Amino acid sequence: MDLTDAAEDRAFRTEVRTWLEDNLVGEFAALKGLGGSGKDLEAHDERLEWDRHLAKHGWTCIGWPTEYGGRGLSLMQQVIFHEEYARANAPARVNHFGEELIGPTLIAFGSEEQKARFLPKMVAVEELWAQGYSEPNAGSDLANIATKARLEGGEWVIDGQKVWTSLAQFADWIFVLARTEPGSQRHQGISFLLVPARQEGVEIRGIEQLTGGAEFNEVFFTGARTAADLIVGEPGQGWGVAMGLLGFERGVSTLGQQVGFRRELNALIDLARSNGAIDDPIVADRLARADAELEVIRLNALRTLSEEQAPQQASVAKLLWATWHRTLGELAMLVRGVDGLTAGLPAHQGYDLDEWQRLFLFTRADTIYGGSDEVQRNILAERVLRLPREAR
Incomplete structure (x- = not known):
C-alpha cells in the first residue's frame, strides 16, 4: 500500500x-x-x-x-x-455489530430480501444488533456450540444459551449460531439465524465486570422464534457464514483502533513525565518499546488490508494488538506506582476507578475475547506451520 x-x-x-x-x-x-x-x-x-x-x-x-x-x-x-x-x-x-459485522455479512451471503429488510436500518442506525456466538462451553472453541433450533410451523424455534453477548441489552436483533441438524458435531449442522431480541422467549442478564460496567450479557433462548427465511445461507452451512463474519470483524476499523491506542500511549507518556516515572530507565525503556511496537502493529494492519492475505493473517493481527494493549495496561500501573493500588470508595457506589485502573482491569480480557491467544496460536500452528492438530 x-x-x-x-x-x-x-x-x-x-x-x-x-x-x-x-x-x-x-x-x-x-x-x-x-x-x-x-x-x-x-x-x-x-x-x-x-x-x-x-x-x-x-x-x-x-x-x-x-x-x-x-x-x-x-x-x-x-x-x-x-x-x-x-x-x-x-x-x-x-452500531459496530450492524455496520462492521452483520451488514457486510448480509451483503456477501444474504438473500436480496434480507438485504432489503435489514441494510437500510443499519445505515440509518434504526436497529441495533448483538452477536450470539459464544456459549458457556463454547467460547474460543466455537464449533462446540450446543444451542439448537428446529423448524416448526414456518418458524425456527430456538433453545439454548449464549454468553459474553456485548450490548445485548440494547439490541433489537441477535445473529445466532445454532445446531439445526440433530446429532451433528463440530462445524457440521450449524445454521446462521437472525433472531428478534425483544420477544418473550429471549431473556438477557447482565454480567457485572471488575470495571463496574455490565456491557457483557448472558442470553437465554427458551422457545424463541424467528421466521423460516431469516437464515443466512443454507441450513447446516452456517459455519462458513460465521467465519466470513469474523473476517469482517478485523477489517479497516482496526486502523482507528490503532489511533486510539496511540492516544492512550501518548497520554501515558505525558503522565510519566509529569510524575517523574520516566526518569526510571526501566519505565523509559518500556515506553519506548511500546512506541516502536505500536508502529509495527499499524504497518502490519495496513499490509493485511492492502494485500491478498491468507485468512490466518487475522490471527497474527489479533495476537499483536491484544498482547500490546494488555501490556499497556500493566505499564500504566507501573507508571502510576503505589497510587494505582488504591481507588475511591464512595459508600453508595462501591469503588471508583480512574482511567488507568479501568484500562488495566479491562485489558486483562483483550487476549481472551474475539478469539483467545491460545486459539490464535493453534490456528497459526495447524494451518500455517502444518503442525499436528491438538488432541481433542
Missing part, C-alpha cells in the same frame, strides 16, 4: 476533519472520548443520537457499495475516515 495520500485522499481527509470539527460541538462536544473498551455503557443513548447524526450526513457504512446505502469509498479513504475519527476523540460508535 502506498502510504502517501493522493490529492483526492488529502482532500477527503480535509473534508472528514472539517466535518468533525464543525459537528462535534454543542451537546455532541460533551461526548468526546466517551465509550470504548470498558466504557461501552457510558452515555449510550447520547452516543446513539450521535451515530444517527452521522447517518443523516452520510458517514455510516462508508465502505459499503452505494447500492446498499454506503458510499463505496476506497480502502485508503476508509482508513482516513477511521484515523480522523479517532484523532478527533469522537465518541465510540454504538
Whole structure:
C-alpha cells in the first residue's frame, strides 16, 4: 500500500476533519472520548443520537457499495475516515455489530430480501444488533456450540444459551449460531439465524465486570422464534457464514483502533513525565518499546488490508494488538506506582476507578475475547506451520 495520500485522499481527509470539527460541538462536544473498551455503557443513548447524526450526513457504512446505502469509498479513504475519527476523540460508535459485522455479512451471503429488510436500518442506525456466538462451553472453541433450533410451523424455534453477548441489552436483533441438524458435531449442522431480541422467549442478564460496567450479557433462548427465511445461507452451512463474519470483524476499523491506542500511549507518556516515572530507565525503556511496537502493529494492519492475505493473517493481527494493549495496561500501573493500588470508595457506589485502573482491569480480557491467544496460536500452528492438530 502506498502510504502517501493522493490529492483526492488529502482532500477527503480535509473534508472528514472539517466535518468533525464543525459537528462535534454543542451537546455532541460533551461526548468526546466517551465509550470504548470498558466504557461501552457510558452515555449510550447520547452516543446513539450521535451515530444517527452521522447517518443523516452520510458517514455510516462508508465502505459499503452505494447500492446498499454506503458510499463505496476506497480502502485508503476508509482508513482516513477511521484515523480522523479517532484523532478527533469522537465518541465510540454504538452500531459496530450492524455496520462492521452483520451488514457486510448480509451483503456477501444474504438473500436480496434480507438485504432489503435489514441494510437500510443499519445505515440509518434504526436497529441495533448483538452477536450470539459464544456459549458457556463454547467460547474460543466455537464449533462446540450446543444451542439448537428446529423448524416448526414456518418458524425456527430456538433453545439454548449464549454468553459474553456485548450490548445485548440494547439490541433489537441477535445473529445466532445454532445446531439445526440433530446429532451433528463440530462445524457440521450449524445454521446462521437472525433472531428478534425483544420477544418473550429471549431473556438477557447482565454480567457485572471488575470495571463496574455490565456491557457483557448472558442470553437465554427458551422457545424463541424467528421466521423460516431469516437464515443466512443454507441450513447446516452456517459455519462458513460465521467465519466470513469474523473476517469482517478485523477489517479497516482496526486502523482507528490503532489511533486510539496511540492516544492512550501518548497520554501515558505525558503522565510519566509529569510524575517523574520516566526518569526510571526501566519505565523509559518500556515506553519506548511500546512506541516502536505500536508502529509495527499499524504497518502490519495496513499490509493485511492492502494485500491478498491468507485468512490466518487475522490471527497474527489479533495476537499483536491484544498482547500490546494488555501490556499497556500493566505499564500504566507501573507508571502510576503505589497510587494505582488504591481507588475511591464512595459508600453508595462501591469503588471508583480512574482511567488507568479501568484500562488495566479491562485489558486483562483483550487476549481472551474475539478469539483467545491460545486459539490464535493453534490456528497459526495447524494451518500455517502444518503442525499436528491438538488432541481433542
